[in-house]
Amino acid sequence: DTGVSQNPRHKITKRGQNVTFRCDPISEHNRLYWYRQTLGQGPEFLTYFQNEAQLEKSRLLSDRFSAERPKGSFSTLEIQRTEQGDSAMYLCASSLARDSPLHFGNGTRLTVT
């Protein structure tokens, strides 16, 4: 299966710790997105990459969040000094072109205790 892959699937961390998630998109997709989803809500846009360039970032994304896509392939999302409010499902998606649909990974479920 050459779909979008995310690691880890689950992460439990203590408040104040840093966490990093990884996303491997579909290989021919140059567009990569990160979303966050909490229970009962739709996915909330965090950031977007086209190849290695981070072209858009949500105003809701605090400076504790940083994302990279160094070689235009996989991407990482780091959250520093985690807070309980960061507990959510973090979803990565990739797409082929601007008007193409998104293909999601299984997500990383973060629990901050």
Place this chain on the structure above:
Amino acid sequence: RKEVEQDPGPFNVPEGATVAFNCTYSNSASQSFFWYRQDCRKEPKLLMSVYSSGNEDGRFTAQLNRASQYISLLIRDSKLSDSATYLCVVNEAAGNKLTFGGGTRVLVKP
């Protein structure tokens, strides 16, 4: 006003019945529209794209009404397996962000 809005439901649907629900969007210049299905604690999966002329995929029909700025999804002959949350997604015309609605929960019951 939210950029993309959906009735959260739940829509309780008898098996075999038809159900329809809408999604409204605020940006009149939006160009691309999709419906996704999401099962509990799973990732969203593409159900269908929405084309200007409307389109059908088996028991599912999607429509776009640009004048009133909404898209719709109709499910005919509902199956128990159709129980899920249905998310609409709208592509901003100017940017690259695809914005999701909050989802409409559908429960199909025997």
